[in-house]
Amino acid sequence: MTSASLPLREDVPLAPLTTFRIGGPARYFAEATTEQEVAAAVAWAEAQGVELFLLGGGSNLLVHDEGFAGLVLQMKIAGIEALGDGVFEVGAGESWDGFVARAVAAECAGIECLAGIPGSVGGTPVQNVGAYGQEVSETIVSVRAFDRQAKAFVDLSKQECRFRYRASLFNTDARGRYIVTRVRFQLRAGGVPTLRYADLQKHFADAHPTPSLVAVAAAVREIRRAKGMLIVEGDPDCRSAGSFFKNPVVAASLLPEVAKAVGGEVKDVPSWPAGEGCVKLPAAWLLERAGFVKGYGVGPAGISTRHTLALTNRGGATFADVEHLEEEIVAGVEIRFGIRLEREPVVLG
Known part of the structure; x- marks a missing residue:
């Protein structure tokens, strides 16, 4: 089954697409690699009268055993663009941990303590992801998204995103209204790592000089793995x-x-x-x-x-x-x- 500009599949198992590995199938399923496909998916769902759900990396999701009767749209918009002075524009479908690795390798601070978190970039502003002394909202400049109400793409400032603890405009006040397609981050070029969290302070207690961003990101992944919070196949x-x-x-x-x-x-x-x-x-x-x-x-x-x-x-x-x-x-x-x-x-x- 296909829409004019959107390949659609039916009865697609969702459990393999989540880290929980639980749940039934999606009645309809599609992947969006462009903003045009996002708009097409919204239009198709509205025309068919079915609910639309946006799937990222499936790391913060628990699916009912009966599955989902609507359209699941998996975000696959890619691309990490370095704009200079620590500014990055990243596609919502990019791996979050992959972006962290790219940023710390470029000696840009601000998200090194968020290493090892599964899922996609587009999901991070929705929940205002945070760990080990950092929150993603500290580095977000703006979020580009499709506004299902206005049926247009919009660029929302950090203030408009209304970030707070594990929450934002996207999962509270306007849940379901916006589909995030890109996120712009302002990191600290040449900045030092954040070592507020007790586990990290203990890990680097004897470190001289200050550890590199790469070393801190690696330590966070190691700590997460010890706690079973790093995705390892078979564990x-x-x-x-x-x-x-x-x-x-x-x-x-x-x-x-x-x-x-x-x-x-x-x-x-x-x-x-x-x-x-x-x-x-x-x-x-x-x-x-x-x-x-x-x-x-x-x-x-x-x-x-x-x-x-x-x-x-x-x-x-x-x-x-x-x-x-x-x-x-x-x-x-x-x-x-x-x-x-x-x-x-x-x-x-």
């Missing part, structure tokens, strides 16, 4: 969507109750400032103290043996298996601490 701990729960932001006044729940004092509860009167708590700490430790779970879905926040497909897991484990964890943490955790991956179907 069951890698059949996941990374961190499954967001670090909750709660009122600072709740800290005494959290401390009381574990028989400790407020100073014993790890937290970070998160706006006026609020703090951010590590979800992994909450899980572990509610009894959900590494390796927890019986059956095909469980918690990673190396990373408390990653729910994994141990082999043959279904959406229902993961959902059951998620519900158990959310309920357990809420009973223990009065805090309700939020899921991080997108659910399709």
